[in-house]
Amino acid sequence: MNKLFGIELIEKNGYKIPRIYFLKISHKLKWMKLNLSFYWKDVFAKYFKENDMQSKISNLKEGLDEISQEYINHFMKLFPRIGKIYLGNIWTKYDDKLNKECEKFKKTFKQPFEEILQINPYFYSNMYGLKDLPDEVLKNINGKIIADGGALNGDTALMFHHFFPDSTINAFEPLSINYNVIKTFLEKDNCNGKIVPVKKGLGIKEETIEIKFNDTEMAQITTLDNFYRESGPVGLIKLDTEGFESLIIKGGENIIKRDKPVIAAAIYHTPEDFFDLKAKLKELNPGYKFMIRRSEAVLPMADLVLIAY
Structure with a gap:
């Protein structure tokens, strides 16, 4: 110009x-x-009108650390400003710190299979939000099964393999276009057989459903309980499944009670997940502790995960 x-x-x-x-x-x-935009604004606005939000927020914050509470405060502060001019930082102070760490990390980060897929370095520098877990919790995951629900193109499965090399990672992905990417990079390097693609979605029951993404295809759905009924211990369940997180948890109650795995579930797709999932997990395992972190830094009101450990 x-x-x-x-x-x-x-x-x-x-x-x-x-x-x-x-x-x-x-x-x-x-x-x-x-x-400032948020795709799920309408369903959250409806939930806010129908519920006692002061009580919901108070219950959600109970037992959470300062960083988690700041994410909740920041989300609620940004919500009424959606679609309006916003003067101020769209990120929290902790986000700013993580973004600086990521910029430094990117200088030495080498993209695996860069000719096949692009991985957000933030996943690695932030461990999908898991980096603040106690060391003993992270060590306890390695060697146990990891369920990657909503594996997409395998980017998070590769990240988990990097940090937990002794774990078998089941990458659940029902869409052929994504599943084929995982198969393609595993043909070049099978990651010691530790990443196992599963062409199924996770849900509350066994069924076949229609999924529309570019083309329409039929997808098989299984449950955590059925898939892992006779397995070794599950150490980590990651869920980023476009609002089906609570249903998947419901379909995995027995496994969660049996193994008490770390759970990292996206909570920004539905208000029920955001405000109520913590209480549901607490019922399944009263010993769970919780934190809210960010899986990646793309949108300030999205990419928030509830971590139970």
């Missing part, structure tokens, strides 16, 4: 960031974001 003064809106991560041109020098205003 060859002007003495001007303003240009730049798209970045779903936001329009103003770039100011003054004396032919550009200045990007990181503190100003326009068009």
